[in-house]
Amino acid sequence: MASRVCLVHYHEIGLKGRNRSSFENQLVTNIRRLLDAYPIASVGRVSGFVQVSLTDESRLDEVAHALTRIPGVALVSRAWQCEREQDAYCAAAVEALREAGDFRSFKVHARKSNTDYPLHTLDINRIVGSALCDEFPEKKVQMHGPDVTLTVLVCQGLVYVYAVSERGVGGLPVGTAGKVVSLISSGFDSPVATWMLGKRGATCVPVHFSGRPMTADTSEYLVQDLCRALAPSGVVGRLYVVPFGECQREISLAVPASLRIIMYRRLMFVVAERIARIEGAKALVTGESLGQVASQTLDNIAATNEAVSMPVLRPLIGTDKQEIIARSQELGCYDICCETAPDCCTLFMPRRPETHARPEQVHEAWELFDHEAMADLLVEASEYVDFESCPSYRPPRSRRPYHHRLGPASVAGKVG
Ligand code: ATP
Ligand code: MG
Numbered sequence: 001m002a003s004r005v006c007l008v009h010y011h012e013i014g015l016k017g018r019n020r021s022s023f024e025n026q027l028v029t030n031i032r033r034l035l036d037a038y039p040i041a042s043v044g045r046v047s048g049f050v051q052v053s054l055t056d057e058s059r060l061d062e063v064a065h066a067l068t069r070i071p072g073v074a075l076v077s078r079a080w081q082c083e084r085e086q087d088a089y090c091a092a093a094v095e096a097l098r099e100a101g102d103f104r105s106f107k108v109h110a111r112k113s114n115t116d117y118p119l120h121t122l123d124i125n126r127i128v129g130s131a132l133c134d135e136f137p138e139k140k141v142q143m144h145g146p147d148v149t150l151t152v153l154v155c156q157g158l159v160y161v162y163a164v165s166e167r168g169v170g171g172l173p174v175g176t177a178g179k180v181v182s183l184i185s186s187g188f189d190s191p192v193a194t195w196m197l198g199k200r201g202a203t204c205v206p207v208h209f210s211g212r213p214m215t216a217d218t219s220e221y222l223v224q225d226l227c228r229a230l231a232p233s234g235v236v237g238r239l240y241v242v243p244f245g246e247c248q249r250e251i252s253l254a255v256p257a258s259l260r261i262i263m264y265r266r267l268m269f270v271v272a273e274r275i276a277r278i279e280g281a282k283a284l285v286t287g288e289s290l291g292q293v294a295s296q297t298l299d300n301i302a303a304t305n306e307a308v309s310m311p312v313l314r315p316l317i318g319t320d321k322q323e324i325i326a327r328s329q330e331l332g333c334y335d336i337c338c339e340t341a342p343d344c345c346t347l348f349m350p351r352r353p354e355t356h357a358r359p360e361q362v363h364e365a366w367e368l369f370d371h372e373a374m375a376d377l378l379v380e381a382s383e384y385v386d387f388e389s390c391p392s393y394r395p396p397r398s399r400r401p402y403h404h405r406l407g408p409a410s411v412a413g414k415v416g
Helices: 017-034 057-068 086-098 121-135 189-199 218-229 245-254 257-279 298-305 321-330 334-338 359-366 371-381
Strands: 003-009 040-046 049-054 075-082 105-112 148-154 159-162 165-167 179-183 203-210 238-243 383-386
Touching: 003 057, 003 159, 017 040, 017 049, 049 057, 057 075, 057 165, 075 086, 086 121, 086 148, 086 159, 105 121, 121 148, 179 189, 179 257, 189 203, 189 321, 203 218, 203 257, 218 238, 218 334, 238 257, 238 371, 245 257, 245 371, 257 298, 257 359, 257 371, 298 359, 321 334
Parallel strands: 105 148, 179 203, 203 238
Antiparallel strands: 003 049, 003 075, 040 049, 075 159, 075 165, 148 159, 238 383
């Protein structure tokens, strides 16, 4: 009897030696944890794939779709698993091709990952192809560019047969590329930037600067919702919230209005870098895109960058807003980002921000307030919320006890 499984394919480029097995182990761990709520019987490695078996096969499509959102997954095939007997895999092939829906042409592609099977792949192609031609006489066999390719994969002791696959997000399993601190607002860009680093294998620790106590805490709840929206990819471990309003007020009183934004942003970077050191993260991430707003000119990017020594990664720097919004919709972040909430960005904004800050001006303004003391204060006042969804997140040891600040949502129905 054939049973249903999902076969997870991953790209193997650059995966050699020890690197490869730690990649595969992390992928298996992530899949296990992220599919916790699904009826999964087992997740294990089989010759170049990860096999996911179910306790309830009627939910195969749901499980396959959930798998496509996990970084590291390049393709998910809805396979039949059966014994290494011709009758068994021919019967499975008939079922698999029936599942392929509306098509006119097909071909059979047999592969062997184990050489102890006596038949040659060309023989398997012929045997399975002829069984399919008997069952589907109206369909055409076409070697080049068929509508459907039915794969028969012969492994140690068993055979997989599939004709339907869904593309995954690709990338690398979260947890294989170290940790980053990502500056996240409730706008469209930064959640996408965070996800992009997660997709390349980084464990992400978002930091949000709220306007509290000068504004309501709505943005803090929106950002928590965003972290939950990213949960199916398992990229976010812990969210830090920094109440920034009071410091912004002080800065706005101390420096020329046109340089306020640059000062806020420098201080945000300094605080994020300190949190990164506490967390053992090696880089900062922002959702900046060149020229998108006043603070994102090359001059201003340089003026903020020099406040920190860690690399600042900007995965969206060359991306247009439409592309970012399309990705935001795919990730389920779009509707959350459409809610408007004042955060530190909307607070004490000058009417005419400087777009091409000169370094001397910036350095002069930076010395007009005690940025070191403010950074100490802000790190001390930061709060954090943990998300269970990131299998690779390890909290730092040297941190004061958990300070969990979750209350009823300020936005109706947003956070429970
Ligand atoms: P986003 O859509 O991500 O809010 P934006 O287009 O509104 O970005 P800015 O407000 O200039 O642009 O912010 C640029 C980047 O700075 C953001 O992508 C984010 O990484 C960071 N950032 C902005 N506001 C905050 C905030 N309140 N807390 C943390 N990071 C922030
Ligand atoms: Mg913003």
